[in-house]
Amino acid sequence: MYRYLIRRLLWAGVLFLAVTIVSYIIFFLVPAEPARLIAGPQAPPDQVERVRKQMGFDDPVVVQYGRFLGGLMPVSFDGGPHLKPPSLGRSYATRQPVTEIIKDAAPVTASLVFGGAILWMLIAVPIGILSALRPRSLLDRSAMVFVLIGISAHPVWIGLILIYFVGYKAGLTPLGGYCDMIDPSTDCGGPIEWAHSLILPWITFAILFAALYVRMIRANVLEAMNEDYVRTARAKGAPEWLVMRSHVLRNAMLPIVTMLGMDIGLALGGAVFTETVFGLPGLGRRAIQGLEGFDLPAVMGIVVFATVCVIVFNLFVDLLYAIIDPRIRLS
């Protein structure tokens, strides 16, 4: 088990390097003038030149990447080895440390993603199971229509429709913006307003996933119900609810649980469309802003954070699967 863990961690490191290298290279293939951005549009050319030298923009890509990695390490060798907090540099646009940017944006995205995940599971699990229990019934066919719509409709479109009818016309929810759960900002704060402002974003974010999961759950449950061991359970005289709980669902939901972990890990990198439509200052929106302004540190920082999230969640999911499926645990 430990060897497995070490191996996975080493692989995670390799993955991390690969992702950051690729992101770095892409950024350098785009013609941009970061020095100009930092110095400001009004700055004279020699000031821009000074900034460029100061920031080391003339150094080869490899050196700059090496500097970036060095900043990431928790140890520094300047003046003898000592611990230092990992740094992701400073935003070219705002000169804010990127770690601060992430610290502000991550909770927003996390609220959206975790809340959305709970919502989509609450929708998908019952509908998926009921559709599988009554295939080709009216419920099942309606569910499949819902799935088709959910997958086809763009989150931006869904978000705008919801904002217009629920937020604007009916006035039931705020039209956008984020309310912090703990620190009240100028406009709003506290857990109730936090949840209130997130209702429409949660729905928008969840619809696509709910649709996908309904289909997956339905397929898995249908398949599990045709397994021989389900027939054995019935032959033993088990009532249907026990057959469903102990035999069908216990097996059908295994892959769903792991998919859930992976999807959440992925979404933590930023639910870009939803955050944009609702004006939520999350990681996705900040990444877009960074890209528009060629703000390499900000973008790289978010890429790093998103990569770490994906790697961590995938690792977690692998371990979880090993725990809940004895065939993997004991092979």
Add this chain to the structure above:
Amino acid sequence: MALLEVNDLKTYFRTDDGIVKAVDGVNFTVEKGKTLGIVGESGCGKSVTCLTMMGLNNRRNTITSGEALFKGEDLLTMKPSKLRDVRGNDIAMIFQDPMTSLNPVHTIGRQLVEAIQLHRDVTTKAAKTRALELLKAVGIPRADRRIGDYPHQFSGGMRQRVMIAMALINDPDLLIADEPTTALDVTTQAQILELMNRLQREFGSAIILVTHDLGVVAETADDVVVMYAARVVENAPVENLFNRPHMPYTWGLLGSLPRLDADMERLTQIPGQPPSLLNPPRGCRFHPRCPYVMNVCKEKEPELQPISNDPAHLQACHLDEQTKDREAAKLLAGTLAEVS
């Protein structure tokens, strides 16, 4: 009173292509403590017969008629809750493929305990003790350690033993075994059959053994039912069936068995294929493949009737008895040694 009496059992399946008559008028009885073998080709309806009796067919597309009287009560019209009391308790069933018949994410101990606690109000500890007893009885080595293992940690033969343990754990009066050894290699097959025989003597259960293997039937059955195309074509005590088979299909089955004590160049085949159950042939269902076919066979379906000097031996064929005796004798002289 017979333990189980099946009368005119019919099971039809609604499919997109029409109605499949998987079981079309089947009759037989099972006596207490005895073994009935049900023999036939794949698709003849033998498994469906058992699933129908246990109520394990998909209710949505299945039409059932007839009766299956277990200790006098009809299983087919029983209330579902009462049928659940019977399943796993008075009648138990084991299936063909032991590799997939156990839930992979629960230990076998837990699945055995489940089998007990569904029907007996006992503590888990007591149930576990009983489970251990059965595991030892079916010959699982180091049962106390293996009871916490998962199905994938057992071989096919061991899994089938676990299934048998699970079936017998509540002392059922009837055990239905649907091709229990088909998926196992020959040596394991022999062990499992021997185990079943021994347990039958110990527990006193009746057994219905469904198989396509006549060798298995010869070893374990007291009575035999031969099925073809969803109907019973011959029904006799095992010795009578093997010593004096009275139906061309049975001759074909016996004739296709290889022999160790005679030189055979080719095995006799029954030409043709089993008929479609969507649209069975008119008259006798075997007539398109029967080498003895007469005109009456194409029009009128033969009824299951006793032969003249042996009322326990039923057969469904239009041929006269003398011809059948003659052909049976020829068959036995040429291809089969007498069954002891």
